[in-house]
Amino acid sequence: MDEIYRAQESLMRGLNRGDDPEPEEKYETKRDLALHTVYGVDVDPVAVEIAKLRIWLKIVEGNSWEPEFGKLPNIDVNISDGNSLVGLPIKGLVESMGIWNEDVEEYAKMRERYKFEDEGDPRDIDAFYREEIQPHVDSSFLERLNHTVETEIETASEWDRVVDAIDEGALYPAVESIQVRRADRDAFTDEDKELLDEVGFKPYKKSGRMDVQDVESDLKRRDIDGTVKEVLGEKLREVLDQEFEFTEVHRQPLRIDMGDILGRAFHWPVEFPEVAEQDGTEYNIHFDLILGNPPYGDIMSESEDVLTATYTMSESDIAAPFVERQLQLLTDDGSFGNVTTAKLLYKAQMSEMQDVWRDYLDTTRVAAFGKRPSKVFSGAEVRVSILSGRKDKESDGDIRTSEFVRFDNEKDRDRRFQNTPDRPINGFILREDGIDGEENHIAVPKIGLQDIETLLQTLKDQPDENLIQHREKDSDTGHVIWRRRGMDYFTNPMLTELYESTDNYPLYFEDELEARAAFLGVSSSIFYVYWCAYGDMFHLNLGEIRAFPLPSRDALEEHRDEIMDISDRLWEKMQGGFNPSNEEFENYDLQKPIIEEADAVLGEMYGLPEPTIEFVQNYHSEYGRHGPEDESLDSY
Structure with missing residues (x-):
């Protein structure tokens, strides 16, 4: 609302020969803007009341309010409570499904009179809808759900x-x-x-x-x-x-499901009938701009799962069908923005989400934000993504992503939020058989920067037989590294299992050179940047490790002495910093210079450009992935 009003204010200023509009004119412009264009739905009635209050405050913000301006507008019927995933339109059909009748016509008139003539009581309007219209539309909705x-x-x-x-x-x-x-x-x-x-x-x-x-x-x-x-x-x-x-x-789906959902079914075409447009005998509803901040997680009840099974991503995180619902209600050439979970990028089960984006939007832009050192929302340990795009059903859309952004509230929050470059993901989807493979989907890449794209392209160009999954052996060979499932700035695979945990997993290799190369590869800054591109900044999954390539066997033989020496020194340093009481390594700063030596050797074997090697060595050093505080990274 602020952005639209500022554009209107600029036009008014131009018509006033550069003078600011009067306070009453500002108020009237905001009032009309809210009454005609701002609509919202939330399943929580308290959140609905808060939203109404915020709109009223926005109307008087910057121009105050005087009694002669008249009472605040009746925008309360534009913000309603309901379950916006359950109800008409059914996925793929943005229309009224033949349920428009005299009661809906009367309901539309009641809303218009209340909003623009200040006639009627919103409680009576709401009661009329829920008693005379909702039961009929609920039944019509259920009749059209013939899936099992x-x-x-x-x-x-x-x-x-x-x-x-x-x-x-x-x-x-x-x-x-x-x-x-x-x-x-x-x-x-x-x-x-x-x-x-x-x-x-x-x-x-x-x-x-x-x-x-x-x-x-x-x-x-x-x-x-x-x-x-x-x-x-x-x-x-x-x-x-x-x-x-x-x-x-x-x-x-059955009637009992409608009663078991959170909130009530929300039937968009008839809940906001003044927004609906007649097309022959049907009434369509769409919005020019949709903004959302959906919930996330596996939180739907069985009945909600039953009633939302028509969505492409119905069995995934609840954020996915919310995004799809909003795109469905968006008008052609309309603008879309969403603050949601970054799981839509890094969860393997979200593979179809990118198809939804490509189907609805010309270019989907995704800014992805990590969890530390600061959080997007204070007190919420959630990795956030901001989606935006313009609806275009005629073309096969592109997807562009940022890197997985870390930021510090005191140092660079504003800079990182205002400047989040993105790059296309085409050719970089991670699958079980590597980057741009053909097997099961693992993750959408979070790229953003040229150096990250260069790194991923270089890893993608390595022969398939170099993937860890093809170098790993099925049985105990005595040459092993241990994967630790949790990680943040440092991976810390182990050459021997320093503690027992179900999160530790052994990967066996043909000989010690292969095991040491895998140890250095997974410990490296190269792998860390790869993991930031495909992971969740919390877990290190076996699929991510197995889809990562090692240098060729010939290259390893050529650098045998360096690999053995660097891995010996890194493992000695790790053991010296291991705290058995909390099962953590506590000398990451002393490990980092040795890891950078590994980056240089591995980077040369992969064929990485020198600037990209320097980039990965310094990646996130300003936050937590750094060496001793009394030395700069360039000195190692």
């Missing part, structure tokens, strides 16, 4: 709710199939198999499966007392009462 999802049912009471929510006289097609097992997970007894077979399951050793349509078709040919839903539903209830559970119930 997998759910679990452990108790008879849970099954009763499902059966009661099915309006027809049969369970199918609302319930397609059911898988059963004993609650104690033991193998079925002969009595169990007899019971399950009688109900209609095909029992095996520990589980059984029912095709509901087949069982109900058989029941329809019999003389039964009641509908097939009642008869089969009761039989299945009795199964649950006898210490069984349904581990897989493939079913369609």
Whole structure:
């Protein structure tokens, strides 16, 4: 709102021959801007009230308010509570789905009169919607959800709710199939198999499966007392009462799901009817600018999973379907901005997210921010990404990313936020078989800088047989390095396991030269920059290690003495700084000069340009990856 108003104020100043508009004119401009263009939704009613207050404050900010300006505008109906992921439009259909009727027309008029004529009570308007419109639109929404999802049912009471929510006289097609097992997970007894077979399951050793349509078709040919839903539903209830559970119930969304979600379903075309545009008999809704700060994590309930299964990334972090929803509601050529989790880049399960970005946006720009030494949001240990772009469904969009930015609040926060260069990711997706491979997706790169791109290109150009996964051996050869799962500025693989932990993992190699080369490679600043590009600044995953190349065997033989000498000195220094009480290495500053020697040798073997070697040696040295404080990095 601030940015749009500033543009309007500049226009008014131009029309006033350079003079600032009067306070009342500023107020009226902001009032109209808020009434006509600012809309918002949050599932938390308290957050909704805070948002309303912030808008009212923005209206009077910079121009104050006088009684003669009139009362503050009725913008409260523009900010509503609801679950913005659940409801119309269904993914791919940004329209009203034929649910526009006289009640919606009346609701639109009530909102218009309240907003622009100050007539009516917002509580009456809200009650009219929730009593006269919401039930009808909820039903229309459910009728159009014909997908099936997998759910679990452990108790008879849970099954009763499902059966009661099915309006027809049969369970199918609302319930397609059911898988059963004993609650104690033991193998079925002969009595169990007899019971399950009688109900209609095909029992095996520990589980059984029912095709509901087949069982109900058989029941329809019999003389039964009641509908097939009642008869089969009761039989299945009795199964649950006898210490069984349904581990897989493939079913369609039901009324009970609508009642079990957080908040209420939010049907965009009819919640904000004054924004909807008529297209023939339908009403479309879209927004020219969408900004969001969605939640993140695996926090959706089973019912929310059921109702949002149409999203491309429905089974991932909740941030992904939020981004997709916002892009869906964006008008063609509209602008998009989102502050969300950086998991969208580094989580292997997010591979389809980049397809969504390419499908909706001309160029997706992603600024990714790490966790230390400072945090984007004070007190929140979350790695943040800022997404932006312009909607263009006609072209296959590009994706550009920044580096994984670290910053210090006291030193360079403003500079880092104001200047976050990005670079295209094409050709640099990390997969299990290396950079730009063909196997399973691991991560989208966070590049940003020319030197990072040069490093990734150089690693990508190494022969596939040089990847650690092809140098690693399946069994204990006696030549080993130990991966430590947690890391920050330093990787610290170990040549011997200094402490026992489930986070330690051995990687075996053919001989000691290969093991020492892997030890130096994973310890190196080269690997650290690679890990910042693909990792999460917290975990060191085996997939990231195995997709990293070592120099060729011939190169290792040529530099054998240097590799053995540097690795001996680095390991000696690491052992000297190991604290067994907290299982941490506490002399990183003394390790760093030796690591830089390894960078120089490895960089030469990889064929890295000298400026790029210097870049990786100094990367993040201003924050925590540095040598002794009384010497500069250039002196090593």
